[in-house]
Amino acid sequence: MLCPTCAKSALIEIRMHVAGSELTFRRCGGCEVQTWESPEGEIPLDRVLELVCHP
Numbered sequence: 001m002l003c004p005t006c007a008k009s010a011l012i013e014i015r016m017h018v019a020g021s022e023l024t025f026r027r028c029g030g031c032e033v034q035t036w037e038s039p040e041g042e043i044p045l046d047r048v049l050e051l052v053c054h055p
């Protein structure tokens, strides 16, 4: 999957389980954009940290 931001580099995709949810972390090696996705859609990093610290 190509990065939708810079369209140059492929995204690195990592799936992990956090507090019972499957989250997907995507990072671009080109423009270094980072996104988190929950089953409900994209979520901000703040929300991820909340899930990790206060499930």
Ligand SMILES: [Zn+2]
Pocket (backbone or CB within 6 Å): 003, 004, 005, 006, 007, 008, 009, 028, 029, 030, 031, 032, 033
């Ligand atoms: Zn990019």
